Amino acid sequence: MLDTAALNQLLNQPQKIVITTHHKPDGDALGSSLGLYNYLIQQGHHAKVIAPTDYPEFLAWMPGNEEVLIYTEQTEQAASLVAGADIIFCLDFNNLSRINQMGELVRQSSAVKVMIDHHLEPEDFDDYRYWNINACATAQLVYTFIATELNRPDLINADVATCLYTGIMTDSASFRLPNTTSAVHRIVADLIDAGAVNWRIHELVYNNSSEMRLRFLGHCLANKLEVLPEYNTAIITVTHEELKKYEVITGDTEGIVNYALSITGIRLAGFFVERPDRVKLSLRSKGEFPANDICKRYFNGGGHRNAAGGHSDAGLQETVQKFKDILPEYKTLLIQ
Numbered sequence: 098m099l100d101t102a103a104l105n106q107l108l109n110q111p112q113k114i115v116i117t118t119h120h121k122p123d124g125d126a127l128g129s130s131l132g133l134y135n136y137l138i139q140q141g142h143h144a145k146v147i148a149p150t151d152y153p154e155f156l157a158w159m160p161g162n163e164e165v166l167i168y169t170e171q172t173e174q175a176a177s178l179v180a181g182a183d184i185i186f187c188l189d190f191n192n193l194s195r196i197n198q199m200g201e202l203v204r205q206s207s208a209v210k211v212m213i214d215h216h217l218e219p220e221d222f223d224d225y226r227y228w229n230i231n232a233c234a235t236a237q238l239v240y241t242f243i244a245t246e247l248n249r250p251d252l253i254n255a256d257v258a259t260c261l262y263t264g265i266m267t268d269s270a271s272f273r274l275p276n277t278t279s280a281v282h283r284i285v286a287d288l289i290d291a292g293a294v295n296w297r298i299h300e301l302v303y304n305n306s307s308e309m310r311l312r313f314l315g316h317c318l319a320n321k322l323e324v325l326p327e328y329n330t331a332i333i334t335v336t337h338e339e340l341k342k343y344e345v346i347t348g349d350t351e352g353i354v355n356y357a358l359s360i361t362g363i364r365l366a367g368f369f370v371e372r373p374d375r376v377k378l379s380l381r382s383k384g385e386f387p388a389n390d391i392c393k394r395y396f397n398g399g400g401h402r403n404a405a406g407g408h409s410d411a412g413l414q415e416t417v418q419k420f421k422d423i424l425p426e427y428k429t430l431l432i433q
């Protein structure tokens with residue numbers, strides 16, 4: 098393990114740096130990565146963000162976005178950057194399986210590996226770790242990493258601030274999850290002072306849907322929502338046919354599960370979607386209910402207590418039935 102002084106020393110010279118984040122990047126994955134990118138390029142580093150897969154249009158506007166490489170589309174170039182990197186920053190994930198085929202490349206690389214993350218149970222592959230599960234977003238950790246650990250708050254310019262604001266805003270569900278502490282609000286205030294235009298970022302992320310996405314959302318709510326009052330649980334189930342009918346693209350299903358959770362009294366919400374290769378599920382919960390426990394024990398996944406995901410190789414109906422069958426086990430937690 099490297100200490101902060103040694104990492105700082107390393108960063109005092111221009112380095113070849115790769116920044117990567119989990120597959121299907123969300124606002125925090127991309128915001129923290131591009132925030133760090135916009136910081137590093139000010140110091141003369143040769144930095145590149147590599148996303149393992151594509152990401153939604155409503156995230157494809159942050160400063161530096163045009164420089165992001167997508168591994169599945171620019172595989173050779175991305176692989177050679179990983180192989181030649183001096184330092185690899187791993188942001189918003191802590192297990193190499195989260196970056197798909199890139200995982201083995203990163204593992205085999207001789208670069209110094211820096212993990213900045215807020216998920217549970219990190220895998221041991223890194224040389225430097227800046228990890229805190231109490232952080233509401235990795236973007237919050239990137240802020241304190243730059244401002245406090247590296248002591249360069251002066252380099253948090255408008256580009257850095259815009260990206261980090263986006264990460265904190267999206268991962269905290271617009272500043273309303275329990276880990277959005279007063280310290281987070283102070284950081285967010287600093288980011289606005291540094292040039293993040295908060296109202297514009299909200300517009301770009303949340304008021305940026307296609308007509309089809311809204312019609313798909315309407316279909317989910319009107320026809321696909323199932324409420325299980327005896328377990329304070331609500332689920333939405335979507336078939337592959339429906340994805341095709343509504344021309345659903347990356348990002349269109351994002352956040353739909355939260356509508357199910359918004360019903361009064363509901364403590365657990367699930368979104369089940371039939372993808373070509375497997376069924377994916379997203380769970381959201383309120384309060385102490387451990388959504389990640391269900392994903393980890395039964396659906397090959399994991400995540401945070403209130404936001405977790407997993408997958409199943411069984412069919413859609415079978416997966417939903419399995420989910421319903423395990424609810425009795427959690428009944429006391431769900432109806433308290």
Ligand SMILES: [Mn+2]
Pocket residue numbers: 125126189215233234235268
């Ligand atoms: Mn995150």
